[in-house]
Amino acid sequence: MERGKRNLFRNNRIMREPPLIIKPPKKPDHEYKRRGLLGEGGFGRCYEVETKEGKILAVKVVDKASLRNPKNKDKLLSEIAIHKKLDHPHIVKFYDCCEDQSFVYLLMELCENKTLAYMNKKRQRLTEPEVRYFMLQLLNACEYMQSQYVIHRDLKLANLFLSKDMKIKIGDFGLAAQLECEGERKKTICGTPNYIAPEVLFDRTNGHSFEADIWSLGVIMYTLLFGRPPFQTDGEVDQIYRRIKELKYEFPSHITVSKEAKKLINLMLILEPEKRLTIQQILNHEFFSLGMTPTTIPVSALNIAPCFDVPQLNKPANYSISTRHPLKTLVSNNLNTAIAGQGKKLPAKKSIEPALKKHTVQSEDKNKHDNEKNSTASSSNKTEQKKRIIKLTAKKTDLKKPIVKSEDKIKKVDVKNSGPSSANQKPGSAESKSSVKPEEKAGKLNDATPHQDKLRTGVLEAILNTLEISFRTILDQENAKNIICNDITPTPNVFVNKWIDYSNKYGMGYQLTDSSVGVHFNDKTTLIMSPNGSNFEYIYNNRISSTSIIPTRKSYLVADCPKVLQKKMYLLRNFRNYMNETLSRRTHSYTFVDKDRTHNMEFLTKFKRTPHAMMFRLSNRIVQVNFFDHVKIVISEEGNVITYINEANELKTYTITNFLKISNSVEVNRLKYVKDVLKKLVDAAHKTKKSPEK
Template sequence: MSGKPLQALNSVQINAKSNGIIHTPAKAAVSKPEIHHHRRKQKLSSLCKTPPSVVRTRNGRGYHRGMFLGEGGFARCFQMKDESGKIYAAKTVAKASIKNEKTKTKLLSEIKIHKSMSHPNIVKFVDCFEDDVNVYILLEICPNHSLMDLLKSRKFVSEPEVRFFMTQIIGAVRYLHGRMVVHRDLKLGNVFFDPEMNLKIGDFGLATVLNPPYNKRYTICGTPNYIAPEVLGGKKTGHSYEVDIWAIGIMMYAMLFGKPPFQAKDVQVIYERIKRNEYRFPSDSSVSEQAVDLINMLLKHNPKSRPSLDDILQHPWFTSGPFPSRITTDSLKGTPSNFSMLTREESLINFENTKNHAGIGHDPTVPVEILTSDLHSERPKTLLPHSLSPDNNKSKYREIISPMGGNGNVNVKPYKSKLSSELNRVTYESKMVQLLNESLSRTLTNLKQIEDGTTANNVHNIDQVETPVLVSKWVDYSNKHGFAYQLTTGSIGVLFNSGYTVLKNPEYTKVCIIEPVVERGWDVHSMQPNDVPPFMERNVEIVDFFQKYMNAHLSDVANGADEDAPEAVFLRRYTRDDNYIMFEMSNGSYQFNFKDHHKYVLSQYGEYITHVSPAKKIETLPLEYVISQGNFLQYKDEYFDVKYEFLKHALREKIAM
């Protein structure tokens, strides 16, 4: 086939019929792989009717249908051109193919997952809408075809190119896994080239969100050549994130050697080879031994023996040869000739830059959340609930980093109906700021007196100090719910955008609801889980969700938990800055997590200071002792004096806001 990229359509071409099937990235994007049996089933995509020449969304926006791009097992894909002339790929699913609630839920889950993604190496979700006969998923169009098209045209892909491609793929998959999503259909045909020849993973039709603590799925699904052995085990084994690691190994093998390692004409033969892990490397290949070694690691039969995504990038193969700074459209025609001119130093720099652009080293803080309520249609005759359609993706998924998180999407009734009016809300927020400022002022006054030696307190015994309650894990999900955190007591809390906090103790035998009130700022209501008011049950469910996510994906900032600490310590406010995140606690503590992984806590309104080293070593001392000595006793920070000045500046800045 031709390696020529797709061209923008003019007004005549936009409604012209295509001349046969067009092999574009969008064709693979709509494929829904199945486990093939001897008896072939009719493709559900055949039920999909050609959209009208102009498809109108619910808000009146019009999209002009363009060329037919291709079809998979469940959907067909067409070019769509908006009123400004921009072209998209529209994955089109026939409503007639959605025959039951299970199929509907599966489609809505795909939309929900894909819609929440924002990564430079994942196909961008644009919108979803429907008419009387079809559901449309509008995606960015990738005009330079897929990795499968590249391989068909070239027969083999060079190691420098594969290094670049693998790094971008791993960056995208690392992002998915960090958000509790397993793709389950990674293959060359589902990885596309954007106009700049960067790779984009698409087709989330088989993607799933894993729920701790089991983190397994049991459905047999995927494309035969790419299926991991544990998937074929079905309910006997279950599968998890490692299936995507296996698929990365299959793709690497296919690019370097021209075809997947277990390929055969008979699907059952493929499955038997996968089960026996029966594959070999061509003896006449010039592929490096290091590449072969990495593939062998990725294709370990036991999923627990496969390397992690970060471990893959540590393999010496990535730094053993040329690594290009970018891939150009020349690769669509043949192997570029300039790779051999790259020096080792240039290659190492290119590798680091590519990792950085792929988000490697930046951990996602927001998991994907699929709740049953998200998948229920709000109107019986409409397939898509309004929350998934249309046109509101940007506002829903941008990160909000204001201290109170702005107005969220969680509708929480006031516990005692004291914030039901806007006047009461303004009064409460004014009272809250007043209380926070009083705490800040008290702390700053103590710091000044300690520094001047005028404090009225007795000299503290450095051997009799208690470590304060720390925020040990956190997830900023203020674009939807609020700020979730775990304390070193083991308690899990969420500061909701509404101002409420729900805090559960480690054994989950008690729930604290911290209610914003006008007179006092906050009231704490402690109760048994069965006594939670009905209108707060949704919030408790969200706390449970974050608890599972943090236990599965985040590590503690400090070792150990202070189980004897008071239960009713909670987060009052947080502030995110380019250099730190600051937590203001209800007991007068201020915690600062710096970007260099040092953490400091001023506790008891500044009388004590705690240092948590990057190695998670904790030392708490009276502030007067640390100031007199110029540093901590056991776990020193060479920049303590700079950090201490930073803490004071941050406190003063907050009180001045």
């Protein structure tokens, strides 16, 4: 038997496509609409499917032609039996299996954020807090599998799926083994070369058991921290096996990893299975007890590393984010109409530096007056503030919740307001009346609900808090000495690359750095097209009660665009063509084409025009400010990371602390300007709260 190959009958013939509408004959009340392809393996393909009720699932499709071999059929039945009985929060949920004349279908939970393999490829390597976060979940799931006498035998990054809230879900039980009794050993050689335990490869006499999964966990931990598997070579598979047999691996010296992490990896990668740590011993290891472990990880971590080098600002005693009122999108009527072919020129742009300096001086004078006024009240906190040291912490409160909720969680939907709307509503329609209010024309209030306030206002509030504490702290040399900066300063991957403001008629068009293109329409809906141009998502407000609206996301193929969205799709294509043909065609170091991204795409949630810049707020909690002289400031990780792009489109990323320390006065003044604009927006929200509508 050839080592390293899955004993799952890889066949050379081209796999047939399953039907677009899956209707199992034995379950006539069940129907599944096939959507996009999620992945392909040696034994089947995985697709995204939608039920008649609108629920999105994943389905593994196995061609019955591959089951003519009795051994193959037994393997599939074993996979179904094992996966079906497992019920754990960190294992992909198995819902049902069915068949038709040509295929067998395994219906499972959909994990929206792909896999750890995808994340590791995007990021190269993860931080130690993230590794603790994921490893604890893996260990918890493996402990459960052991209690069920199940060995997975193919634990690897590609089989570790990520849910919408970035939780680990172990999947693919095609090689899993069910032990009949304690002490039983299995002797089949199976697995993926880089992750196979030595006893699986070389000790068929004694066989293998749960310790094989522990070895794989050690390989996973190493790969997450260093970016590649420990036994990886550029040669043949036999060289990998030789390195495994000789336990030949090393820790790269150019990558900084704690000694506790290295010790734990060494204790899991031991040739003798009986000498490896047990799951409980791993959980008790100092790698977990001495380091910080996040309670949550944001979806943005798929592309950039979370950064925790700035302390959280103490909030006032009467502060309550849950009762905040939302902000209003303030849009200037002085718009660029070039897309309509009118050829009107925008007014000449004045230098913004004098205005920035003037704005900063006025702001500082006001702050000085406020500080004198409140000096008595703040004196008691001065000592405590001087002792404050920036701590690594993962507690981000509820500000890290996603902006858009999954549609299948929404109940009691008001049908009148839940569906797609056209770009131009009729004057008498309900949606037209609700989306264009007199207050909007006056630049007041907004379109969000109290539920959205907590999410949307919270982004600005969090960034403002970070900027304010950082500006104060950097001026205090005693505090500045205590600041701890991360080695990793992650540049955000997805932000606005091009934009065109045509909101006097349709909305704001934009292209993101991952090559996705979107339009934020005036009726508060969004279309976002995938970088490969084949998929798009429609985001709209779903009314679930008379006082509550939740943004909802629906995915489609461009070829299957619903009739009600075709006008918006036409406008989206026009915006895209205009930006591609008319705006700068230069490619920048920070732009790319994410061909794999077809759903859960980032999108513009708000925008605001100021006298000197256009401010954008994105669904990945980034706030971006594009000055009219082509300088851009991208603020990510809730203000902890500053990305500065100069007039020549040269990009540099800093922690907020380093930016304030090493940047020149002009650059710092720009950030002060951003801080003051945010301050006005947040203060306006407070004022709205105190003066409710009559």
